[in-house]
Amino acid sequence: MIRALAALLTLVLILAGIAAAVLAQEPVEGHPLISPYEGSEGGGEYWRFDEYALITGFDFDARAAVTIPVQGRVTKLDYDNPDDRSELEIFTNYREALDAAGYQPxxxxxxDGSCTTGSSRNAFYQANGMRAINGPNSHYTAGTLNHDGRLAYIALGVGRHTTSIVIVETDEMDRDMVTVSAEALAAGLDAEGHVRVDGLLFAHDSDVLLPESETALTALRDLLIARPSLSLYVVGHTDMSGTLSYNMNLSNRRAAAVVDALTALDGIDAERLIAAGVGPLAPEASNADDTGRRHNRRVEIVAR
Known part of the structure; x- marks a missing residue:
């Protein structure tokens, strides 16, 4: 009797798990951020929360897509293209609509030769299931767009017969509200010897700087130009999510990414900047809640 009840309970749990999985994935025809190209037919699926491998480059030596993980509300759409329209025409129409809405690539x-190679056209599908990048004239873009005060990641691929669109709506707030200036950074350095640089934004769990970081990078460049004798430590900080070794490595890579971005600008000498990461070892707030963790994820500059 006990064994029978245990078996019945196991079956109920399995069925509940299957039901939950089905409920988490819902069919959709489209998304309010992007309208399908005229004459396209199709639709897709929506997950209330999932992780997506956003393709942000291609490693031609490894013949594999470069990805970063992004998490949030995921919508995946696939549309059949009109036969009498080229990949370039369809892609250009989508891209112009995205740019008009404030898209940041x-x-x-x-x-071929930019997206993939002729012998590795299935690399996008292998990375995240994107169907569209499968021909010599395929086009692709990945970037961000502010939507309802939140940050949405967009992946758009257009191939000969298919357009694939993925939208990941995150809980990250609209970053356009952050303001930073060379004068504010200088004042912080003069007062404390170090200052937090708001507006240096990275893709989730990655050292890839987002396009919205341009304002903060410009302020840092202006500071270095205005003070030619100033040298800095650029210090990355994380929250306490994950292991210490992982966070130490991530914070160091993020600091190095900022240094690389600055030294790529005209007039900035690499010898004036040293990257370092301290992971979660110098928090500004408690790591017990999301607000504190967000505050602890930051980059600071320290006068040398």
């Missing part, structure tokens, strides 16, 4: 490519 992270990485874009076009055709």
């Amino acid at each position: 992270i990485w874009s490519c076009a055709r």
Whole structure:
């Protein structure tokens, strides 16, 4: 009798798990951020929360897509293209609509030799299931767009017969509200010897700087130009999610990404900047809640 009850309970739990999985994935025809190209037919699926491998480059030596993980509300759409329209025409229409809405690209490519190679056209599908990038004239872009005060990641691929669109709506707030200036950074350095640099934004769990970081990078460049004798430590900080070794590595890579971005600008000498990461070892707030963790994820500059 006990064994029978245990078996019945196991069956109920399995069925409940299956039901939950089905409920988490819902069919959809589209998304309010992007209208399908005229004459396209199709639809897709929606997950209330999932992780998506956003393709942000292609490693031609490894013949594999470069990805970063992003989490949030995921919508995946696939549309059949009108037969009498080229990949370029369809892609250009989508891209112009995105740009008009404030789209910030992270990485874009076009055709073999830029997106993939002729012998590795299935790399996008292998990375995250994107169907569209499968021909010599395929086009792709990945970037971000502010939507309802939140940050949405967009992946758009257009191939000969299919357009694939993925939208990941995160809980990250609209970053356009952050303001930073060379004068404010200078005042912080003069007062404390170090200052937090708001507006340096990274893709989730990654050292990839988002396009919205341009304002903060410009302020840092202006500070370095205005004070030619100033040298800095650029210090990355994380929250306490994950292991210490992982966070130490991530914070160091993020600091190095900021240094690389600055030294790529005209007039900035690499010898004036040293990157370092301290992970979660110098928090500004409690890591017990989301608000504190968000505050602890930051980059600071320290006068040398």
